[in-house]
Amino acid sequence: MTQAIRDLPRLPRRDATGHKGTYGKVLVVAGSRGMSGAAVLCGRAALRGGAGLVQVACPQNVQDVVAAAHPAYTTHGIRQHADGTFGDGAAEEVLALASAADAVVIGPGLGRAEPTVRFVLRLLEDLTAPVVLDADGLFAVSPFGDQFARRTVPLVLTPHPGEFARLTGKPVPATDAEREEQATAFADTFGGVMLLKGAGTVVTDGTRVYRNATGNPGMGTGGTGDVLAGGIAALIGQGLKAFDAAVLGAWVHGRAGDLGAEALGQTALTAPDLLDHLPAAFKELESHW
Ligand SMILES: NC(=O)C1=CN([C@@H]2O[C@H](COP(=O)(O)OP(=O)(O)OC[C@H]3O[C@@H](n4cnc5c(N)ncnc54)[C@H](O)[C@@H]3O)[C@@H](O)[C@H]2O)[C@@H](O)CC1
Numbered sequence: 001m002t003q004a005i006r007d008l009p010r011l012p013r014r015d016a017t018g019h020k021g022t023y024g025k026v027l028v029v030a031g032s033r034g035m036s037g038a039a040v041l042c043g044r045a046a047l048r049g050g051a052g053l054v055q056v057a058c059p060q061n062v063q064d065v066v067a068a069a070h071p072a073y074t075t076h077g078i079r080q081h082a083d084g085t086f087g088d089g090a091a092e093e094v095l096a097l098a099s100a101a102d103a104v105v106i107g108p109g110l111g112r113a114e115p116t117v118r119f120v121l122r123l124l125e126d127l128t129a130p131v132v133l134d135a136d137g138l139f140a141v142s143p144f145g146d147q148f149a150r151r152t153v154p155l156v157l158t159p160h161p162g163e164f165a166r167l168t169g170k171p172v173p174a175t176d177a178e179r180e181e182q183a184t185a186f187a188d189t190f191g192g193v194m195l196l197k198g199a200g201t202v203v204t205d206g207t208r209v210y211r212n213a214t215g216n217p218g219m220g221t222g223g224t225g226d227v228l229a230g231g232i233a234a235l236i237g238q239g240l241k242a243f244d245a246a247v248l249g250a251w252v253h254g255r256a257g258d259l260g261a262e263a264l265g266q267t268a269l270t271a272p273d274l275l276d277h278l279p280a281a282f283k284e285l286e287s288h289w
C-alpha cells in the first residue's frame, strides 16, 4: 500500500449503540434529464461511505429512474423547468429538505443553464450544513469571487483540473508543483477546503497540504468524480471535519479504484465498480479501529 493508514485521519468507529441517526444525513442535490446517473452514483457513494441516511433531490422527471437505481436512499422530485433541470422555486424546496441535513452535495449532473446557476447560488447563500461542491455546482461559482470567501459554513470544492481552471480563470496547472501551489493559494484565499482531482489529487485548506497516492488511470472514466463527492459528504456526516473528510475520502476512493483495477484491470473499470470496491477499501480502514 502506498500510503500508511496510520497517517490518515481516523475513520470514526461505529459505536455499538449507534443507529442511522448517529451516522449523518446526507442530501445529494444532483441530476437532470440525461444525467440521472450522476445523482445515482453520488447517492450510492454516500451510502457506501457510511451515511446513516441519504436523500437524493433531483428534478421530477428523473426521480423514478434515480429511485429505481437503489432501494436504500430516498428520492425527492423537485419542481423543474421544461428541459428537465431544477426549476423556479426549486431552491426553496431543497432548502427545506436541507434543514435536517448534516452534509449536502451540490453539483453532479445539474447542467449549466442560467437558471441552474442561480439555483446553486441561492442554495449556497442559505445553506447552513457543510457543502461539497462539485461539477456543475463549481461551474455556477466560476470564476470564483470574493462573495464565497470566508464563509462560516464549511465548503469543500472538488474540481478536476478543467473545472479548477474555470474557477481560477487561469490555464490548467501544468506541473505537480503548480497544482499544489495554486490549490493551496486558492484555499488560503477562500478559507475552505480545495480538493484538486487527477493523478496525485491535492487536498488543502491553505495551510495543510495532503497529496493522495491512491488511484490509477483506470479511474479516468465518467462518473468516478460523482462517487468521490458522495463519499466525502458521508464522512462529514459521520463527524469528520471537512479537511479530514476530503483527505480520507480521496484516499478511500483511490484505494477502491486500485482494488477495482486489480480485479478488473484499468481498461474496463467503471464508476459503479468503484462503488463495488469501496467495502474492501473501508475494511482496510476498519482494521485500524
Ligand atoms: N452518468 C452521468 O450522468 C454523468 C454525468 N456527468 C456530468 O457531466 C457534466 C459535465 O462534466 P465534465 O466533467 O465532463 O465537464 P467539463 O467540461 O467541466 O470537463 C471536461 C473537461 O475537463 C478537462 N479535464 C478533466 N480532467 C482533467 C485532467 N485530469 N487534466 C486536465 N484536464 C482535465 C478536459 O478538458 C475534459 O474534457 C457534469 O454535470 C457531470 O457531473 C459526469 O459526472 C459523468 C457521468
Ligand SMILES: Nc1ncnc2c1ncn2[C@@H]1O[C@H](COP(=O)(O)OP(=O)(O)O)[C@@H](O)[C@H]1O
Residues within 6 Å of the ligand: 135, 159, 160, 197, 198, 199, 200, 201, 214, 215, 216, 217, 218, 219, 220, 221, 222, 223, 224, 225, 226, 227, 228, 253
Ligand atoms: N490518472 C489518474 N490517477 C488517479 N486518479 C484519477 C486519474 N484520472 C482520474 N482520476 C480520478 O477520477 C476522478 C474523476 O473525477 P471527474 O473528472 O470529476 O469525473 P466525473 O465528472 O466524470 O465523475 C477523480 O477523483 C480523479 O482524481
Ligand SMILES: [Mg+2]
Residues within 6 Å of the ligand: 134, 135, 160, 225, 226
Ligand atoms: Mg466531475
